[in-house]
Amino acid sequence: MRKKQKEFLALYEPIHDDFERFCRARVYGDMDFRDLMNETLLKAFEKFEELRAKEAFLSYLLSISVRILANNNRKRKEESDSFEVVAIKAHDVNAKTDNKADSYFLHQALAQLPDEQRESIILFEISGFSIKEIAAIQNATESSVKQRLRRGRMRLREILTFEAKNSGSTVKSEVS
Amino acid sequence: MNLSNSELDQLFENVRKEKPVATFEETQRTFIAATIASAGGVLATKSLLKLFTFKQWIIMISVLSAATVGTLLVTLTASTEKASSSLSENEVNSNNKKEIIQSDAVIAENAAERTAIIKLDEAHPEMQIVTQKGKPPIMVRAYLLDDGTYHFEYFITQETSEEDLKKLQAEAKAAGFELKYEPTFESDKLMRLNLQIVQIKENGQRQNIQISDIDLKESSNYKVAWNVDDNGTATSIACGEEFRLKEADQREIEELMESLRMEELVAEMEQLEMDELTAELKQLQEELGEELAHIDLAREMQIAGLEELAEVEELVAQLRVEEIMESFDEEAMVEMREGMEEAFAEMEREQEKMRKEFENMCEQHKGHADCCQKGHEKMLNELESDGLINDKAKRTKMTASRGKIEVNGKEIPKDLRRKYEQLIEELFEVDMKQKDLKWQWVHVCD
Numbered sequence: 356m357r358k359k360q361k362e363f364l365a366l367y368e369p370i371h372d373d374f375e376r377f378c379r380a381r382v383y384g385d386m387d388f389r390d391l392m393n394e395t396l397l398k399a400f401e402k403f404e405e406l407r408a409k410e411a412f413l414s415y416l417l418s419i420s421v422r423i424l425a426n427n428n429r430k431r432k433e434e435s436d437s438f439e440v441v442a443i444k445a446h447d448v449n450a451k452t453d454n455k456a457d458s459y460f461l462h463q464a465l466a467q468l469p470d471e472q473r474e475s476i477i478l479f480e481i482s483g484f485s486i487k488e489i490a491a492i493q494n495a496t497e498s499s500v501k502q503r504l505r506r507g508r509m510r511l512r513e514i515l516t517f518e519a520k521n522s523g524s525t526v527k528s529e530v531s
Numbered sequence: 532m533n534l535s536n537s538e539l540d541q542l543f544e545n546v547r548k549e550k551p552v553a554t555f556e557e558t559q560r561t562f563i564a565a566t567i568a569s570a571g572g573v574l575a576t577k578s579l580l581k582l583f584t585f586k587q588w589i590i591m592i593s594v595l596s597a598a599t600v601g602t603l604l605v606t607l608t609a610s611t612e613k614a615s616s617s618l619s620e621n622e623v624n625s626n627n628k629k630e631i632i633q634s635d636a637v638i639a640e641n642a643a644e645r646t647a648i649i650k651l652d653e654a655h656p657e658m659q660i661v662t663q664k665g666k667p668p669i670m671v672r673a674y675l676l677d678d679g680t681y682h683f684e685y686f687i688t689q690e691t692s693e694e695d696l697k698k699l700q701a702e703a704k705a706a707g708f709e710l711k712y713e714p715t716f717e718s719d720k721l722m723r724l725n726l727q728i729v730q731i732k733e734n735g736q737r738q739n740i741q742i743s744d745i746d747l748k749e750s751s752n753y754k755v756a757w758n759v760d761d762n763g764t765a766t767s768i769a770c771g772e773e774f775r776l777k778e779a780d781q782r783e784i785e786e787l788m789e790s791l792r793m794e795e796l797v798a799e800m801e802q803l804e805m806d807e808l809t810a811e812l813k814q815l816q817e818e819l820g821e822e823l824a825h826i827d828l829a830r831e832m833q834i835a836g837l838e839e840l841a842e843v844e845e846l847v848a849q850l851r852v853e854e855i856m857e858s859f860d861e862e863a864m865v866e867m868r869e870g871m872e873e874a875f876a877e878m879e880r881e882q883e884k885m886r887k888e889f890e891n892m893c894e895q896h897k898g899h900a901d902c903c904q905k906g907h908e909k910m911l912n913e914l915e916s917d918g919l920i921n922d923k924a925k926r927t928k929m930t931a932s933r934g935k936i937e938v939n940g941k942e943i944p945k946d947l948r949r950k951y952e953q954l955i956e957e958l959f960e961v962d963m964k965q966k967d968l969k970w971q972w973v974h975v976c977d
Contacts, residue, residue: 360566375552376549393558460542461545481547515542
């Protein structure tokens with residue numbers, strides 16, 4: 356057990372930052388990214404013996420995260436199918452430094468994209484995966500990943516332009 | 532102005548360079564804790580805890596408390612004995628060897644003072660202890676000749692009176708030094724004391740010892756002691772709390788004892804109804820014993836099952852079919868054969884009966900089918916003759932509902948309706964006067 360744990364953590368340490376960034380961006384505003392990280396790590400640890408290529412450990416973790424989130428979303432959808440939730444979010448932009456504000460706005464904007472689109476964008480733009488790799492992680496075709504990226508970027512530009520215009524008094528409403 | 536692609540790329544670049552919020556160490560800690568929990572660590576502990584009932588915990592705690600108190604008492608006794616100094620040790624030794632002489636001689640003016648003179652062996656003089664009746668020792672004078680000197684010790688406590696102090700002063704004077712004192716009494720208790728000791732040495736040098744503001748609350752065993760030579764002159768004078776540390780230890784133990792609140796503990800233990808608890812424990816023990824017995828029984832049963840199986844297999848292996856066959860009675864075999872023949876005959880009879888019944892049914896069915904066929908033929912002929920169908924070899928559909936009769940989707944003329952109602956009733960045995968009638972007939976030529 357301890358040997359396995361050590362081996363697992365040794366493999367995880369170098370990719371921690373990338374994994375953390377993905378989780379944080381992916382579930383921004385939805386849940387605590389630490390929960391996702393921990394759940395993913397536990398699942399990965401359970402099936403660690405099945406891991407063939409150690410160099411693909413990050414994509415292995417991300418695939419697990421994607422599956423966990425898909426399952427969670429399905430469950431959540433089943434539970435809240437009958438009603439629509441209107442959430443109003445207000446935030447204080449002045450409390451952030453420039454860089455943090457950028458990051459904050461980007462994460463906020465990403466959170467408004469559909470799940471698969473958001474995932475593709477994060478994996479491509481932040482985690483630096485290729486389209487082929489993303490297709491494998493998301494269990495989708497390369498063309499659909501390309502489409503998600505194109506539409507996602509377009510939508511992000513729209514959202515961020517809108518945010519920039521309203522950044523003086525950033526109060527927006529969204530329907531999820 | 533819209534956000535450009537390069538600006539968006541820059542935003543992503545910033546996020547890529549961002550330091551992680553959750554550190555590796557933090558994640559590692561959470562992960563390890565989670566793996567331990569998922570491996571059953573916490574759950575295992577919890578399930579172990581469930582084994583103990585609340586009452587069992589109380590008993591365990593009570594037993595532990597009692598053990599602690601016992602240990603403390605032993606420590607306290609040992610400590611007290613130790614703290615009693617060489618005087619007590621000598622006393623114990625003398626008890627073993629020598630008699631204790633009670634003396635009613637009044638040394639001090641205090642009438643209540645009593646003196647115990649303990650005679651040591653021949654080589655040693657006696658030791659004298661001065662006490663006050665009904666009170667703990669407040670002054671002890673010891674005359675010892677262990678190193679050729681006498682030793683005097685005076686204990687000053689809150690119980691020390693003005694008279695005691697005067698006596699001490701007199702003893703000091705007799706020993707060749709001057710002792711001055713300034714006491715502070717509160718409700719007959721000595722609370723504070725200033726002492727000044729002045730000794731003139733042989734060379735005429737004056738030694739002055741001044742001790743101010745002795746707090747008798749804090750120092751409950753303050754001592755003034757000196758040794759005297761053969762001439763009765765003090766050779767060395769000392770003041771202070773020789774046993775202070777030991778006393779302090781003792782107090783701590785006493786305080787600890789008080790904090791344990793023995794009385795309450797004992798009362799609680801009494802309330803626990805020890806008999807009931809003991810009975811419960813016994814029952815638990817018995818139950819456990821029974822369970823263990825069951826486990827053994829199950830194991831034994833398994834073993835027995837296996838043994839049984841082995842026995843059966845052995846028996847089967849030992850079976851000799853030929854011998855068994857030979858062992859059958861011939862007469863019985865004949866009887867059995869006859870019985871079987873009779874059964875077969877009966878079966879054949881039954882079979883024949885059933886075959887006949889089936890043939891009859893077939894005949895009836897055929898008649899009915901023929902009848903139906905003839906009826907269908909008649910209906911088709913009539914429809915054709917009335918010009919309601921063109922070719923009776925083609926598919927014909929006839930329906931009757933809500934007082935209407937339709938042939939291939941067309942309603943038949945009113946003057947023919949009665950005729951066809953009668954035909955349907957006759958050929959298909961349908962009650963055409965029935966309310967909500969829905970009848971349909973489809974004829975397809977084979």
